[in-house]
Amino acid sequence: MAVTASIPAASQARRSTLLADYAEMFKLRVSLMVVITAAAGYYLGSLRSGINPLQMQFVQAMLGIGIVSAGSSALNQVLERKSDALMNRTARRPMAAARIGLVHGALLGLLAVGLGSLYLATVTTPLTGFLTLLTAASYVAIYTPLKRISMIATFVGAFPGALPPLIGWTAARGQIEWEAVALFAILFVWQFPHFEAIGWLYRVDYARAGIRVTAVAVPGGRATAAQALFYAILMLPVSLWPVFLGMCGWIYGACAIVFGAAYLWYTVRFVGITRDLAPDASRKIARDLLKVSVIYLPLLLAAMILNAHGRFAY
Ligand code: HEM
Numbered sequence: 547m548a549v550t551a552s553i554p555a556a557s558q559a560r561r562s563t564l565l566a567d568y569a570e571m572f573k574l575r576v577s578l579m580v581v582i583t584a585a586a587g588y589y590l591g592s593l594r595s596g597i598n599p600l601q602m603q604f605v606q607a608m609l610g611i612g613i614v615s616a617g618s619s620a621l622n623q624v625l626e627r628k629s630d631a632l633m634n635r636t637a638r639r640p641m642a643a644a645r646i647g648l649v650h651g652a653l654l655g656l657l658a659v660g661l662g663s664l665y666l667a668t669v670t671t672p673l674t675g676f677l678t679l680l681t682a683a684s685y686v687a688i689y690t691p692l693k694r695i696s697m698i699a700t701f702v703g704a705f706p707g708a709l710p711p712l713i714g715w716t717a718a719r720g721q722i723e724w725e726a727v728a729l730f731a732i733l734f735v736w737q738f739p740h741f742e743a744i745g746w747l748y749r750v751d752y753a754r755a756g757i758r759v760t761a762v763a764v765p766g767g768r769a770t771a772a773q774a775l776f777y778a779i780l781m782l783p784v785s786l787w788p789v790f791l792g793m794c795g796w797i798y799g800a801c802a803i804v805f806g807a808a809y810l811w812y813t814v815r816f817v818g819i820t821r822d823l824a825p826d827a828s829r830k831i832a833r834d835l836l837k838v839s840v841i842y843l844p845l846l847l848a849a850m851i852l853n854a855h856g857r858f859a860y
């Protein structure tokens with residue numbers, strides 16, 4: 547029995563190449579979503595200027611944003627290598643498991659954030675480079691240490707989380723405008739059901755690592771569910787803001803209502819965590835809300851792009 551159980555563990559260790567470690571250290575899936583939201587901002591900003599978004603600068607801007615997002619994710623893991631080692635979800639991360647050293651991770655992270663921001667400032671505008679650097683700095687130097695101090699960290703972390711589409715807009719337009727603020731607001735509000743579901747799912751992990759999420763600070767799930775519900779309701783009017791700004795038409799508006807209703811429905815279902823459910827049932831409704839959150843966002847942005855007002859000349 548002991549022999550068969552050790553085979554998958556041994557082969558898993560062998561497969562863990564440096565490339566796979568980098569993918570984990572750079573939080574590839576989250577960084578990809580960051581780039582998708584920035585791309586939406588860039589696309590909509592270009593359309594507003596009547597410029598074809600599908601040009602070299604678009605690729606360069608997304609590359610720069612992706613590099614800075616990856617770098618800030620690595621620096622986040624440098625700072626959290628000890629608490630990551632205490633949580634089941636993160637214990638196998640390359641720095642927590644000491645497969646990648648502190649200097650190696652810190653140098654890569656600093657280089658990616660520094661050079662990526664500089665590159666962005668060169669290929670787009672200095673404002674875009676500066677905002678991206680500010681986003682990375684607030685994520686790494688404010689949000690990350692605050693996680694162990696107060697549950698207000700989630701609110702603070704929602705600022706860097708929401709800035710990428712605004713950054714994408716400024717890369718195309720050179721300035722911050724109301725449309726960019728609307729995109730920021732959508733991302734900001736979206737994060738709360740997303741994160742409260744995660745906080746509930748991993749509350750035992752977070753408690754062990756001394757990270758103060760709502761689900762740990764206020765046991766029982768009431769505050770966790772209330773926050774998720776408040777923001778899922780707010781998501782509906784906020785997601786319609788682009789229509790009132792004239793960025794998109796009512797086809798997008800109808801999609802925003804339908805997608806928002808689904809997001810709200812899964813959040814209402816998530817309120818079930820406050821009842822005396824079996825642990826598996828409670829985990830399932832949180833896991834489902836997390837899944838729906840990462841499907842909802844790209845769908846909403848796709849609808850926005852497909853029904854955006856404005857034309858560009860080829
Ligand atoms: C306060 C803000 C946020 C917090 C604390 C947070 C935290 C997390 C955590 C811990 C996970 C892992 C869940 C798991 O392993 O089961 C996750 C998943 C994910 N997050 Fe967030 N997140 C936040 C905002 C964002 C933002 C702004 C984006 C991108 C725009 C994003 C994109 C994703 C994606 C795509 C996943 C699923 C992929 C994966 O599991 O690796 N998140 N988030």
Ligand SMILES: CC(C)=CCC/C(C)=C/CC/C(C)=C/COP(=O)(O)OP(=O)(O)O
Pocket residue numbers: 576580611614615618619622678681682685689703704706707710
């Ligand atoms: C353009 C640019 C610089 C973007 C970078 C900002 C960025 C990566 C935002 C993600 C939002 C966020 C707070 C994630 C949670 O990290 P966490 O530390 O709570 O997650 P973890 O527990 O999985 O490490």
